[in-house]
Amino acid sequence: MTEPTKQARPESLCSRTEWIFAGFIALEVLAFAGFPGLPLVVAGMAMATRLRESRKRTLVLWIIAGVLTIVALAPFILGMLGLSSFAEVDTTYG
Secondary structure, three states: OOOOOOOOOOOOOOOHHHHHHHHHHHHHHHHHHHOOOHHHHHHHHHOOOHHHHOHHHHHHHHHHHHHHHHHHHHHHHHHHOOOOOOOOOOOOOO
16 A cells, blocks of 8 residues: 655745735735824734744834834924925915
8 A cells, every 4th residue: 555645835936924924015005095003003913923923024014114104194293393384275366
């Protein structure tokens, strides 16, 4: 009798961790459009997955989330400091 052989796992283009990492980056960008601080929540949620084992990927997620949050909040902060006039609307014609 012959012993059953174990089937080798097929080679894939990217590992599962890399797919999860790419998914969280996409989720951060989509969350950025919905609410300014939401990318930070997405980066925090990534800590509950296997991404927490990779220090480099975790750092990249937090940096992207921080930059997106700063970009979203910068006009409001600059407006409060009086350094920007983005909220002023000129309603005079003529």
